[in-house]
Amino acid sequence: MYKYKIVLEYDGTNYRGWQTQKNAKSIQETLIAAAQKLLGVPVQIQGAGRTDAGVHALAQTAHLESSKKIDPETLRIGINDNLPANINVLQVENAPPLFHARHHAVSRSYLYLIAKRRTAFGKRYVWWIKDNLHIKKMQQALNLFQGFQDFVSFADKRMDKETSTKVNIEGLWLKEFDGIIALRVVGSHFLWKMVRRIVGVTVEAGRNNFTNRDIEQMLKSYSETPARFTAPPSGLFLEKVLYEGDKLPEIKPPICLS
Numbered sequence: 310m311y312k313y314k315i316v317l318e319y320d321g322t323n324y325r326g327w328q329t330q331k332n333a334k335s336i337q338e339t340l341i342a343a344a345q346k347l348l349g350v351p352v353q354i355q356g357a358g359r360t361d362a363g364v365h366a367l368a369q370t371a372h373l374e375s376s377k378k379i380d381p382e383t384l385r386i387g388i389n390d391n392l393p394a395n396i397n398v399l400q401v402e403n404a405p406p407l408f409h410a411r412h413h414a415v416s417r418s419y420l421y422l423i424a425k426r427r428t429a430f431g432k433r434y435v436w437w438i439k440d441n442l443h444i445k446k447m448q449q450a451l452n453l454f455q456g457f458q459d460f461v462s463f464a465d466k467r468m469d470k471e472t473s474t475k476v477n478i479e480g481l482w483l484k485e486f487d488g489i490i491a492l493r494v495v496g497s498h499f500l501w502k503m504v505r506r507i508v509g510v511t512v513e514a515g516r517n518n519f520t521n522r523d524i525e526q527m528l529k530s531y532s533e534t535p536a537r538f539t540a541p542p543s544g545l546f547l548e549k550v551l552y553e554g555d556k557l558p559e560i561k562p563p564i565c566l567s
Contacts, residue, residue: 313373313381314404315340315354319366320395322433322543327360327369336360336396340371343391347384348377357410357550358417361502363542365434367420367563368399370550372410410550416479416497418557420548421508421540423490434563435489436508436544442515444485450514451481451492453524454507462532463507464500474500484560491560493548502539509538 317340325333329341337354344352357370379387385401392398424435425442461474477497484491492511494504510527513519527535549558 310374310376310406311378312404312406312408313375313384314400314402314408314410315371315373315385315398316400317366317369317371317396317398319369319397320433321360321363321365323395325362326364327356327358327366336366336369337371339392339396340388343388344373344375344384346391347387348375348379350375350377355410357414358499358547360547361505361542361545364545364547365563366547368549369547370410370414370552372404372408413552414550415553415555416495416551417499418493418495418548418551419499419504420546420560421492421494421504422544422546422562423492423508423512424488425490426488428488433543434546436541438512440516442490442512443517444483444490444515446517447490447492447511447515448483449521450511450519450524451483451507453521453528454478454481454494458528460500460503460528462527462530463503463510463535465502465536467501472500476500476503482560486562489562491562493557493560495551495557502536505540505542505545506535506538508540508544510535512540513538 319336324336327336329335329338341354353374354371360366381401381403385398388398422435424437455478457477459475464474480495482493492508
């Protein structure tokens with residue numbers, strides 16, 4: 310078997326997420342179909358993270374296994390020729406036999422975009438908030454999520470009960486652009502809907518609806534409050550999957566909002 314490391318971007322608006330599932334269109338199954346059409350043999354593709362329905366990716370990483378050997382650049386071009394316009398393979402390289410896109414990742418970076426103004430071109434890529442937001446209070450709220458903590462209040466209740474809800478958040482940043490607020494969250498891994506609930510609670514802090522003490526209490530003991538303020542998927546991007554030695558990119562809006 311031959312193995313390849315793939316980096317791809319996608320607009321997740323019309324997909325039910327990354328993972329293949331019955332009776333729903335996914336990024337993973339679309340990518341597999343495109344690769345199999347090119348290679349003419351069955352392939353296996355595993356991603357580094359399972360983005361939810363409607364969530365986008367600037368640089369998702371996956372590995373592809375096939376019994377057929379092919380030049381990486383030929384594979385990239387050939388897969389793209391068979392993909393819809395909302396999925397694009399950015400890079401393909403040969404990978405070691407034991408490489409695993411998910412298991413070998415050391416952290417993941419997510420970017421969430423909030424629009425402070427109406428936008429005709431970026432509507433599907435932002436959360437437009439009409440209220441005035443207190444940026445300093447949002448930054449203070451974000452800082453509370455730093456470190457190794459139990460995020461049970463921020464995970465969907467339908468998550469596998471055997472999955473640990475303790476996560477190490479390595480860093481959180483907030484940066485303003487022209488009419489856009491970008492929030493970056495970097496962690497070892499993330500629970501289902503966790504990032505969107507962190508963003509939702511942070512926005513409520515910016516609206517003066519939550520104090521730092523309120524958020525600390527949500528982290529200290531189980532609360533259903535974050536679920537009520539889950540941010541929409543439209544503004545969420547898997548920004549980068551990091552492996553040993555990788556560095557985070559500069560925080561900037563995707564090309565559709567630049």
